[in-house]
Amino acid sequence: MKEYEIDFRKGLADSLPIVAGFIPACFTFGIVGTSLGLSGMAVFLLSAWVFAGASQFIAVKLLAAGSSAPVLLLITLIVNLRYLFIGVSFAGKLKQGLSLPAKLGIGFTLTEEVYAVAMARASAIQGNEGKQADVKKKLPPAYLAGLQFPPYAANLLATGAGISLAGYVPSMYLPALNTSLYALLIALVVPQILRKPTHLGTCLSAAGSSWLLHPYLGDLTVLAAMSIGMIAGMFFRSGRLQTGEEYI
Structure with a gap:
């Protein structure tokens, strides 16, 4: 098996916990968006284009309240400023010479959960090489493709399911479903903090x-x-x- 295939499969395996956390949260987003009176297509496109967790919920609530586009964009920008910090840190783990489309794809599908898993993987790569390893060892692009695509696909599928089943799920269950991302992020980050x-x-x-x-x-x-x-x-x-x- 070629090295890039091994890296891709490793990324797929590492993405499974993220996918498991995304499904209930994105399912909830689909339900919440439609329950606020937005069309299914509008909710789905928000999920596809924004892909930023809390920003998606804020956006649907602002749209449902009739907020203007400048207000919506400004608030979303402020909420998403956290990705500036994540992106600066994550950029140091990318290989040089990546094409612009590759960089855009990696940046667009970068979330807190993906960041936590990828940084843990970067640490493991350097640890496996020993203390004399090159500290600039980078994450393989194939690994990132396997890690980042499944959560985005799960986001779209779960949002679509939430839109379709919005009328059948009692609202009392939504807060419990939406806590999955918080639990996932804690589970991913705490081991790295204690290490x-x-x-x-x-x-x-x-x-x-x-x-x-x-x-x-x-x-x-x-x-x-x-x-x-x-x-x-x-x-x-x-x-x-x-x-x-x-x-x-």
Whole structure:
């Protein structure tokens, strides 16, 4: 079997937990969108074009409320600013020389869950190579294709199912279905946080700042906490590199 086939299959295998978490959440999105009075096609296109979790739910609620396009775009942009931080970190794991369509595809289908799994895989690649490995070891494009396409396909299929079955699912079950993504993200991130002290320190810095700043910043707390966590991570990384310890 060729190397790219092995990488692709590994990506498919790693995508299964993400798919399992996406199905109930996207199914809920399809139901919520249609229950707010939007057409099935509008809900499906939002799911296909936005593909950003919370932004999709915000968008359907704003559309149903009759919000103008500038307001919708501005709020969606603010909510999605978190992907700026994720994208900057993730870009360092991509191989050089990728075509523009490949970069656009990878960027469009990048979610928090995909990011967590891919970064864990990058850490495993470097760990398998030993401490003398090239720290710039990149994620194989075939692996990313296998990892990122199934969740997007599951998003479309589950949204379509939610649209079709919206009239048959009691609304009391929707909150439980929508918690699947939170549970999935916690399950993916916690092992990585506990694996290295620097990861734990970065997480605690972000969580602590979020708790302290929320009364003052409101909805902007997430972005502020991410910035503080990123700065703390850079500080911890600098300390680890000075002592010669490995860091990813």
